[in-house]
Amino acid sequence: MDHWDVIVAGAGQAGCAAAWDLAAGGARVLLIHTGEGREKPCAGGLTIKALRRYRFALDSVIRETVSTLNLPGPGGDTRIAVGEPFCVMTHRRELDALCRERAGERGADWTQANGVRAVRQSAAGVVLELRDGRRYRAAYLIAADGAHSPLRRLLQGSQAGAGALALEAHVPRERLRHYPPMTLDFGAIRQGYGWLFPKGDHVNVGLYVWRRERARPTLQALRDYARRSLGCDRLDDVGGYPLGTWLTRRAPLCGRVLFVGDAAGATEALLGEGIYGALVSGQLAASAILAGRAQDYPLLLARWRDELRQVERLTQVFYRSAPVGCMLLRHGLAPTLLRGYARGWTLGQTKRAWRGATPGGAPRDPDGGPFHDLDHGKPGG
Ligand SMILES: Cc1cc2nc3c(=O)[nH]c(=O)nc-3n(C[C@H](O)[C@H](O)[C@H](O)COP(=O)(O)OP(=O)(O)OC[C@H]3O[C@@H](n4cnc5c(N)ncnc54)[C@H](O)[C@@H]3O)c2cc1C
Structure with a gap:
């Protein structure tokens, strides 16, 4: 042995x-x-x-490398460009x-x-x-x-135990009506969202739900979403998996x-x-x-x-009132979030920075310490 x-x-x-x-x-x-x-x-x-x-x-x-996010909604698409990769x-x-x-x-x-x-x-x-x-x-x-x-x-x-579930597929670029920007669509499915991730020669399209006992993405729902968002429902490499x-x-x-x-x-x-x-x-x-x-x-x-x-509490509130959450995202919250992501912050750090923003708008250090202090020693790093 x-x-x-x-x-x-x-x-x-x-x-x-x-x-x-x-x-x-x-x-x-x-x-x-x-x-x-x-x-x-x-x-x-x-x-x-x-x-x-x-x-x-x-x-x-x-x-x-992505610096623009597309958020579809009832009034059409909202494109948020933060000018730096997130x-x-x-x-x-x-x-x-x-x-x-x-x-x-x-x-x-x-x-x-x-x-x-x-x-x-x-x-x-x-x-x-x-x-x-x-x-x-x-x-x-x-x-x-x-x-x-x-x-x-x-x-x-x-x-x-119960957790999140996601279903995804690839659509080769030649089948696409248009090559989309990175897109998160919170109207695509209950208790979750649909995504389009551009990858050069294909687009990854998927549906995510955060509690699979409450809503379940099906292959048909994925096809419908792909047809609506990409103009194509011929999908390759379809796969689904739970998330821990x-x-x-x-x-x-x-x-x-x-x-x-x-x-x-x-x-x-x-x-x-x-x-x-x-x-x-x-x-x-x-x-x-x-x-x-x-x-x-x-x-x-x-x-x-x-x-x-903390993120789980936020998730419960967000998906319980998703239309309101999306409206807030589309009208002001998303740029703050994306700028936090661009700085390498976690969701919680971004939220704390936003809450602790100085009157001038500059976020204070959200944790009172280095942003990457989740790290405890980097061998060879
Ligand atoms: C459709 C979908 C899309 C996602 N998109 C994103 C995304 O864009 N960004 C992101 O951050 N997260 C995303 N996630 C979540 C992300 O994929 C997972 O959280 C992440 O992969 C977890 O990594 P892991 O190494 O713990 O597990 P996994 O990536 O699942 O790796 C586990 C590995 O262990 C192997 N394995 C299983 N059993 C055994 C065994 N007995 N012995 C040896 N090996 C074994 C498996 O084959 C696999 O290779 C997505 C998840 C899904 C389902």
Whole structure:
């Protein structure tokens, strides 16, 4: 049986972020990857705060840099240009491949596997048995296996519970009536929104709902939205997936197993932005292990959990009265939000900056500290 310091199960954004930092910190890491052709659906939009958390340049996978947002509404489209980028567009398959490659270059080993059969924990460590019979031992296991988290099911016997859901598809550029700007359409579906993310050779079109027990995007609803917004309902690469939004209700640590990313529920509920939470939690899990204090991981994550709690309250209010929320967005709130995003702030930081704005309009430091102090040590960073 192979021995490792840390096994990271899942080579998505959370897993790769954890593996990179652990390898940079000198740990022997095994990253378990389910293989090409099984990429999970994701629109690949990265806000500036997410972009800043990568330990390496993403230039080779950035397909568009966005500084204008389109908000459709009853009176037509409202285009908000903030004059500086607040988001970049990547293709998730390309982004994951780059992150895996960088983690490998930094020293993480990896192996391909088709699933996990069993996990056993003891005071000495964790034994992971794969479906094909291979067994690995490590001091710690990082569960970065996404919103379905087979590891959570094995360890806790249940799925984490209701959360958000999104459905997406690609429309090749040649099929389009027009190439749209980045668009968020809060009238497209109840309890959520529709999106158009321009990616150069195609547009990613999707529907998001923040509570799937209250509203469910269907393939027909996605087709209808694509026809209305793009003039085309022939969709490629259709896929749907839950998003983990339960960090406020579930512990991210179970003995020697640290849950990160969607497996931890680290996605924010308002827009379903999950890559930032995946990076933050993956990096904090690595940092706790490298410091020899894995038990402190929930403490390190507490600020992000508090932020998610605030965003969840905002989400409830926003989608309960979506038409009013949209009107406010279209008439004044959106530029403030986007400027916050452009500065690399979280939603909560933007809200606090807005509330604490000086009479001259300049936002005070929203946290009374550096904006990126969710970071606790950047190995090699
Ligand atoms: C349709 C859609 C669009 C989205 N768009 C955006 C967006 O534009 N921007 C944004 O910030 N967020 C977006 N999100 C959310 C974002 O995709 C997730 O929050 C983020 O991917 C979470 O990263 P993760 O690494 O935790 O999990 P995942 O990305 O789900 O990665 C988990 C990985 O683990 C693998 N795996 C599963 N089981 C095992 C196992 N037993 N062993 C080993 N590996 C395993 C999976 O194959 C996968 O590769 C979107 C989500 C959806 C569903």
